[in-house]
Amino acid sequence: MDYSKASGKAAGLPVPDPCVSFWQQTTRSFPYLSLNKDEPVPAESKYVIIGSGISGALTTYELIQGGVPPEDIVIFEAREAASGASSRNAGHVRPDAFRGFQVYKQVHGQDQALKIIANERLVFERIDEFVKQHGVPCDFHPATTFDVCLTQEFADFNARSYREYRDAGGDVSHVRFYEGEAARQVTRVEKAVAAYEWPAGSSHPAKLAQWLLAQSIEKGVRLFTHCPATSVTKSASSTADQTLWDVSTPRGATEASVVVHCTNAFAPHLLPQLARFVTPNRAQAHAFVPPPALSASSMLAATMSLRHTLKHFYSVAQRRADGVVILGAPRSNPNVSVAAIEGVLSADDSAFDEEVRDDAVVNFEACFPACEKGRLRHGEGLLHTWTGIIGMTTDSVPFVGKIESLPGQWICAGFNGHGMARIFTCAPGVAKLILGGSWEDTGLPECFEITEQRLDKLKQGVSGSVF
Ligand SMILES: Cc1cc2nc3c(=O)[nH]c(=O)nc-3n(C[C@H](O)[C@H](O)[C@H](O)COP(=O)(O)OP(=O)(O)OC[C@H]3O[C@@H](n4cnc5c(N)ncnc54)[C@H](O)[C@@H]3O)c2cc1C
Known part of the structure; x- marks a missing residue:
């Protein structure tokens, strides 16, 4: 049975009372676990990142590395900090070395299939390098x-x-x-x-996500936990030159010019056009x-x-x-x-x-x-x-990049239960794009990009499941 096709219904919002994983049991002392849990959200922030898993945490980290002032960024997280798949996985940082090639080739063509596999190896190398360079205490073991x-x-x-x-x-x-x-x-x-x-390697994924979040929070990023984004609508103060977005939460709305969806399986709740594909x-x-x-x-x-x-x-x-x-x-x-x-x-x-x-x-x-x-x-x-x-996509690759029909909105989601082998190139990629880079600058396989052309292809039923 192919579950990715069978479900056919969007995830809605994350449930408010999830179980506690082994990784969460062993990191209850993380000081920012429930940061700002009762605080109202700011009326304005240039950047709003939705989701505080490894995708949201690393996108934020990379935006700051790229020169964005930390105080211009807020993160909304529906539950505790990084309480989604990133703190619940099986600990593997395991690139696919060749296994998925046959299926990727059928869905995306040979050139892209080669790039997908090569990208996974690169992710492993990037994590290894990153953890060593910064001394990240996340039990990473190559x-x-x-x-x-x-x-x-x-x-x-x-x-x-x-x-x-x-x-x-x-x-x-x-x-x-x-x-x-x-x-x-x-x-x-x-x-x-x-x-x-x-x-390949293994890590304590919650420690990795929490370390990334802590770096940004301690520089001035505001994380609002237990604060689901419930809608993203065009702001009345949008002009002909710039679209602004109201990101609504139960604790108020924040107007932003840049909104990044790092919500993995839950992306369709705010982006219903993805409901059939994630x-x-x-x-x-x-x-x-x-x-x-x-x-x-x-x-x-x-x-x-x-x-x-x-x-x-x-x-x-x-x-x-x-x-x-x-x-x-x-x-x-x-x-x-x-x-x-x-x-x-x-x-x-x-x-x-x-x-x-x-x-x-x-x-x-x-x-x-x-x-x-x-x-x-x-x-x-x-x-x-x-x-x-986990967020399954119908063509087994994530959605990354600019959402063409919603200027100022971006996505890094849909990791097919395989994010540890993908996010470390996808999140830096989306940050580069937001900062004005081209797709080529991301080095990512072209088939990861969320283009209208890809969505049209998916609407016609093109699919293939590796996971
Ligand atoms: C049991 C299990 C085993 C796995 N094993 C592996 C493995 O061994 N190797 C591997 O590579 N991958 C594995 N994965 C997958 C991997 O964990 C994910 O691909 C990765 O963590 C995705 O990271 P993310 O940041 O994109 O998503 P998530 O970590 O899910 O983060 C998304 C965040 O967005 C929040 N959110 C969603 N909607 C909203 C909203 N509207 N407003 C505010 N916040 C919102 C969620 O609460 C969540 O914290 C596994 C996953 C699970 C569950």
């Missing part, structure tokens, strides 16, 4: 990752993607391939049929305390995607900081009931699904038998389960 093929069917699919990507001129010099016994040894997964390995999916993740067989010097050196098929896969990232294993669950899952599948179509991250949780743990145990329930001590095993809402 290492490698395995695509573990658990079935011959998926091994064949991946082999074809690898071949097609390489033959089209894609760089695979950083990808290592293992088959049979070699794959089993290197991954430690007994069921592995084959495996591919390439550079749909919410609820994704679920789990924290697992490992037994000695996966602790200390026996920790997993690489992160993994344990893959049965293209869409039926489980992510595994063991944190260097404390050894906790973060398990991501599939949204496309033949092992769970229709009710659990319907949960995936929800935009409500206050709840989680027990079937999805149990299936994720069973799959992990099957791959790492030392983690089976019966073999664990009290205190080992499942620690926490949480959910978050």
Whole structure:
């Protein structure tokens, strides 16, 4: 079942009472979590950023780097600071090395497909560089990752993607391939049929988002939390030369000349023209305390995607900081009931699904038998389960750039549950555009741009799902 097509309904606003993720549990001391939660919003601000996840936080950071005075920027966040997908993900900073190439090629053409994959590698390098340069305390750990093929069917699919990507001129010099016994040894997964390995990393995503926000707030940016933007309408004081926008919230309206939508799955609430093309999916993740067989010097050196098929896969990232294993669950899952599948179509991250949780743990145990329930001590095993809402787009790439029909409004949203491998080029890209740069200056694949032409193509039903 292709969830990105099936949902067909926009997310509305984020629910006000979401569950608390592992990342949020471990950052309750962030001083700006509920900043200005009861304050009225200012009547005017040149820039309004809507959404305080990594997209909104990094766009703000980059605008300031580009010369925008921090006091000219306000951020509206519907809930706690960075309480969307950015504080709820599975911790992977994992570029696609070739796997999605076949599908991207069908939807966007070969040239763009090559650029999409190359951009992901660049994002990983950018995050690595950024974290090192600024000493960001976000538990970032650059290492490698395995695509573990658990079935011959998926091994064949991946082999074809690898071949097609390489033959089209894609760089695979950083990808290592293992088959049979070699794959089993290197991954430690007994069921592995084959495996591919390439550079990737993991991080504490909430710490990264919070660090970015703190930099801007401490320079003078005003963040208003628990403050959903409920509409963006043309201001009566707009002139022939300049359109101004009233961004309404329950605590007043702010007039702005630049509005940036960093609302990911929730973008269509303020931009209903995107309702058919950005749909919410609820994704679920789990924290697992490992037994000695996966602790200390026996920790997993690489992160993994344990893959049965293209869409039926489980992510595994063991944190260097404390050894906790973060398990991501599939949204496309033949092992769970229709009710659990319907949960995936929800935009409500206050709840989680027990079937999805149990299936994720069973799959992990099957791959790492030392983690089976019966073999664990009290205190080992499942620690926490949480959910978050991801923004699926019908053509599997984000919407970035100027919204042509709404002068002064911009977007950086629709990350398909894959934002950690995209936002670090998209948010700087949108900041460059706002500051007068060209699309070429962003270095992003052209297919990411939110053009009328792309929207027309999508209206005609062009689609393709990688995630
Ligand atoms: C369980 C799970 C696992 C994931 N695993 C991975 C992974 O391993 N690797 C990876 O690359 N990606 C992963 N992702 C996806 C990744 O987290 C997202 O792509 C990324 O965080 C998106 O960042 P963002 O800033 O665009 O959106 P978000 O972090 O969702 O931020 C959007 C913000 O906008 C706010 N908002 C929305 N509407 C309004 C409004 N009208 N007014 C004010 N505020 C509003 C929201 O509250 C939210 O804080 C995962 C996501 C989930 C949920």
